[in-house]
Amino acid sequence: MSDTSEPQGLYLTPFHETVPCRLVPLPDTDPGDPPHPLLTCVPVRDEIRRCDLLLLSVDPDAHRRPQDRAKAYTALDNEIAAGTRIARGTRGAHPRELSRLVGHHDDPERPFALLEPPRGIPLSALSTRRRLFEEERLLFRDGLLRALTILDSCGVVHRDITPDTVYWDERDGTLQIRGFTEATVAGTPRTAVGTAPWSSHEQREGTGRCDPRDDLWSAGLVLFQALTGYDAAGHGVLPLQDHPDLEPLLLPVLVRAAEERTTADALFTRTTGEPPPLTGGVDGHLAPGRARFLRDRAHKREVLGLPPDEAEERPGPAPTEPATDSDPPPEYTTVTGPATPATARSWGRILLLLAALTAATVALFIYLG
């Protein structure tokens, strides 16, 4: 087909540019499991831009039950919203550690998202085949922490970091987090999302407000499983004591309360010795986009006859400042000089006492005659 023929569709990029596309399914390509059971994932090729993509849309079967429809559309919205936020938060320099939203189509009836195809295979699949090699272990750890810092900086909470959503590319030794169908913005009231042990208890119970440190909990477990082969999902308490290498890294992460956990930035810096890749956080320039997104979503729900979103997103307070890491004690105690001796005062008192005692003795002597 020639590029001069009429395009068959349009999509919006995360920067709100309208892009024509001609999407052709690739039947011989394995799409992998869709990130959400109510979504379908179809490998396609954009013949205009000559690139392979992944088309994410609502499963037609999901239309049968209203509650499934609502969940399906929410999942797709989350994927789009998170992808947009990451693209804008990273200002176009999309990190390899996170899946990339190429664009989306916002038709209320048939919305879809276009993603770059995944790199590598899920950690869950890799774990059934082998353990990470020595060099891969460090790359995996650093890649995961880097991804978390970027998510934190963009104000995105993934809420579904598991071995199924963390991919590892064996060829170039890189990690990629995918599956943002449960993602939301930090500060949003929590809803009950996820399952143990990957989700923190606050996330499972839906209490408080979403915090990037929720993802830190999940990532800590994923990291432990990746580096030790321990099946975190099948057992109880992690045997950290059997892995002294990992204990200093994970103890500050696997703290029960999110407010008491370390941050991704601090963990990344302490572990790698490098500054976080993104600084400055998300500017307020995303706020209008966020508001527009919420309006559009409400409108779509109204058109589709779906009930309003239960977790009405109101701007909440920013997540509480993280507990400062207890700095290691200073290496050197301050050398204090000796206190100024009260030598003169001491001598004075002694001499006074001696004088008094001498006088008393002389008096005694005179008395005794």
Add this chain to the structure above:
Amino acid sequence: MNVRLLDLRDSDPAHAKETARARFGTGTPLGSGRLLVLDRTDLLAGHTRAYEELLTGGRVRWLVCVVCGPPVTADDDGRRILLRPGPLGTDRDVATLWVGDGDGMEWGPRPSDLPRTRPGTTPGDHRGLKDLTDLLVREEVFDRVIEISRELPDAVAAPGLSLTDPGSSTDAVTSALTRALRRFTAPAPAPDMPLSAGRSTGILIDLLEGTHRSAFGTDDPGNGELARHEARARDEIAGVRDLMTMAASPLGAAHTSPATILEEGLPQAGRALADYRTRVEQLATRVHSLPDERVHGELDRWGVGGLPPSDEDVTEALDLVADRVETRLRQGTPPHGVITWLDRAAERIAPRTTPPTLSRIRERIPDRLIAALESPAPPTPPGIVSPLLAAAFLLPLAAALIGGVWGLASGIALAVGWVCALTLGLHRAAPTRDTFAVTGAHALLGFTGLAAGLLLSTVITLPTWLPPPLAALMVLIVGTITGGLVLLTAWSALITRWRRESALDEAETAVGDLTRLVDLLAREEWRTVTGRRRLADGIRAASAALRAISDSLAETARDLPPPTTHPAELEAVLSRDLADLTTTALSGLWNVLRSGIPAQDAYGHARSSITELIDAYLDHVQQVGPHTPPDFSRRDGTRRTYRAFDLERALHTLRTPAHERMLQLCDPDQTPLLSTALTTVREIRFAPLGLRDHFDTPTAQDPAPKNTVWTHGGRWVGVLRLFPLRTGTVRTRWDDTAGADTAPDTPASPPTGPYGMRMADTEDTVATPPEDGTAAAPAHPRPAPDGTPPEEDYFR
């Protein structure tokens, strides 16, 4: 199998020739030269050109033709004959077996062995022919048929079979294989796999086994940068100790101020100690962050000793691991158990990252030790109550006993002098402490002693030989000397105790400990990091490969039908085959790892290789049978896949005399065409090679017949009887024209007896077939006429 099969039963002459040329003509692959042809009696003669193609194409050296169907009628005399083409004559290595009826009948040459249908035979299924074909594709049997055909008249015979299958049925084999696969791929705990077995081992193997015990490192820091910092720490500590020793001496009390030691000496030693620890931490951090190829250079720059394990050490460790894995698999440990062992071994051998090393460094020189030196506590002065109080009391008392003014004066002098000296000493030792309470107590007690002396002097008058002034002077001198000695002794004890409490000894020990730790870390971790990484990755690759093999075998088990019943012996043999198959699949990986090439996609490669091996093995089990070892089997000894009962049955069949009733592949009305000379009957006894160790050993109680042919495949045990045809039954035609008259192959026959009955044979009608040896027939023998009557059908 080395015998190829060609079926011409449904081919017209042109098609037969074309097929022969296409499969065995010039340019086709060379095979073993053995060909089994299936043909029909009514088409045989017409396939002359085809047989010419076969026997002149250079691809067929030996040919056995099984011609099926009833005899044809000769055109000239109407007799029933077997008409064959000229190329199948007797001057080549060609044998012809005539199967008059594919179903066959149970029959023996003795008159009492009347023909009867074999029980269980389904008419028309030609089971007998199929069994004969299965048998003739065995190279050993094929060769024997060719050999014996040279002894047969016209090189033609009618075959008879006596077969038994001592092995298990196909269903039983499948059941055993399914069960063996399931058990082999089931989860299993990690076995105990000691590697060293008493051999001299290196650190890598000790770490693998988890038996490594850290040796005591040397406290020699070498000659590099580390040595400089270590030496500075030691020098500072030694210098402070020397100062303290001097300060504790009588002369040192005057020259060496404890305040200097407190403010400068000890803190300097503390800083030197902290600096040494920091340098070691920096070294540890840097070593773990450097690429492997730069680690040793960095360690050399720091002067850290130790030698890295060589590539040979790593290879030796890998060899040991490979050997133990193979041994365990062959002993029956399921792969999952071995996988768990490999994963744990990889964790043990993998080099540690920085945090545990830093904590070990800080254990050797803890923060509290550095703090104790950098912020030292001053010497602890004596308390208010101390033995010094006695001197404070007695000296003035002794002086006051002189009495009078002189006694008072000397007593006051001694009391004041004691207090002043004490105060001076306390201020020098602990200038920051408030010692008024102590000196005050001594002042009070001193003057109390003075007062007591004065009181006593009024009551007691001591005899003096000196005038009071001189006596007072003497008392002063003695008292001063005594008091001075007491105070100096107390001073020395105070400084000595201070030195003990100042942690200098502990600091010096800590320096040595840290140096030993550096040496230990260098030899066991830093220098070994490259080798350990390579070994850990190699073991992980092996684990991945074994996982792939187990996954593939598990999938194979799922594709097979569920197990039913089977002999336990058979399952045991198949289980051992699976272990051998696994070790064979792993062998390629070990070779790659030994060469130092990292095996990244060990899972994928192992999956590919095991799939091929599994397919080949399944094919072997189905085609060749489980009784024959597969190609990858490296085990010696008997494959005990048979039950005793089946072995007895097999041996009984193997010993079946040729003249006994067995399945003769012809019709009852075709028996008159068979020769009556039983001495010309030949038999081939055969059995699978897997039975040879049961039967063919010097100590076997029931040995097999000596001329038994042991086949490398197949499952049958039995006898193939080759019954020659009556003279004149076989006619040869050299052209492919239909209906041409042919001449009989044999000369005129001897006369017949009365009533058309045949004359009795000159030999016994029931002859015992030779049992010894195999007949070494000449290359192109022509069998002598057997003396049987001419070609007539005879009523029997």
